[in-house]
Amino acid sequence: MASEKPLPTHLRGALLAGTVIVAVAIGGYAGWHYRWSNNPSTMALAPAAAVPVASATAQRADVPIYLTGLGTVQAFNTVTIRTQVDGQLFRVAFTEGQEVKTGDLLAQIDPRTYQAALDQAIARKAQDEANLANAKLNLQRYSALALEDFATQQQLDTQRALVAQIEAQIQIDQAAIVAAQTQLGYTTITSPLDGRTGIRLVDQGNIVHSTDTNGLAVITQLRPISVVFTLPEGRLTTIQSAMASGPVRLFAMNRDGDRPLAEGILAVLDNEIDQATGTLRFKGTFPNDDGALWPGLFVRIRLLAHTERNVVTMPSTALQHGPGGYYAYIIKPDDTVEMRPLKVGHIGDGLSIIEAGIAVGDEVVTAGQSRLEPGTRVETASANASR
Secondary structure, X not given: OOOOOOOOHHHHHHHHXXXXXXXXXXXXXXXXXXXXXXXXXXXXXXXXXXXXXXXXXXXXXXXXXXXEEEEEEEEEEEEEEOOOOOEEEEEEOOOOOOEEOOOOEEEEEOOHHHHHHHHHHHHHHHXXXXXXXXXXXXXXXXXXXXXXXXXXXXXXXXHHHHHHHHHHHHHHHHHHHHHHHHHHHHOEEEOOOOEEEOOOOOOOOOEEOOOOOOOOEEEXXXXXXXXXXXXXXXXXXXXXXXXXXXOOEEEEEOOOOOOEEEEEEEEEEEEEEEOOOOEEEEEEEEOOOOOOOOOOOEEEEEEEEEEEEEEEEEEHXXXXXXXXXXXXXXXXXXXXXXXXXXXXXXXXXXXXXXXXXXXXXXXXXXXXXXXXXXXOEEEEHHHHHHO
16 A cells, blocks of 8 residues: 655645634633623623513402301201101101192091090080080079079079089080090191101101100201301401391302302301300301202301402412511512512402502512512513513
8 A cells, every 4th residue: 555645844834824723713712702701791781581470450449358157057947747646657648858848748647546536525515515405495494483483593593503514514525626626637747847858767557656756757948048157256346247237148158168059148146155166156047049058068158247448459469478567579660570568458369458558550470479579670471462
């Protein structure tokens, strides 16, 4: 193999000179870039990136003030259906879980014994009425004979007493008839209210007694329905003021408090405070037309205490809490933020009432505060959309 020929001297010199020039250029650029990037004056020329945040505008609004308590649904009325006479349960006229109206037939006790007692009472009265008629005729005769001295005064007085005695007996007979009619009426058991029957407690054909404690069934009134709930004793004055202004509205929510179930009014304020818990019991009444409330259901109650009119509000997510109290970040016209202390009133339902520190129209930061400090430049979603 033939050996490579060495480059001519003038070519080797040119290649070496070019390499040196390239190396010097690269080193110079690197040194210039390092000095520029570490020069404070040049760094100040590069603006910091804006911090993305969410914002909202302070507004005037009417804000309802609610008090929240825990409660349990109770039937408006609960009745245990019991028999008032002894006998065989002749008929059960309701089905378990049936909706019944006042006066609907529920059960029938064998009425034959009580019907016979009524018939006897009626017959005794008829017999005594016949005796009374005869006694009155005899009294008329004795009265006529006494005028002509054919009857003694004693006979006349005895006959008058007999008439009065039979009249009293007829009153006794009438009372016996009423009692027998009442007993016979007890053999027909009807619903005393509108409600819903529960599980049947006695089956047809059994012998029932007026002394039985279990009864035949339980009827609960579901429309309307009640909710008993508690609130701290410190809310007593507020609630009394609300009651003095008119009916107090209640809102029943589900256990988690995120879904409304029914609306009603405050009906009863208990007459004493539970000293063990420091709470006061209340009872509300709800129409419950759709049956959303059921006895025993656990609910959250929101009581509308009053409404703050025409106040400055902002989302509660804008509130920050520091050593000096509440504050919020306000977005200024130049898109930087300032930290402003606030005097806050009521906080609830995601909205805060601001008594001092913010004016209507101020834009407040509602998300992204952790990256902010006074003077930080921000960029909001609304600003991005308009640019």
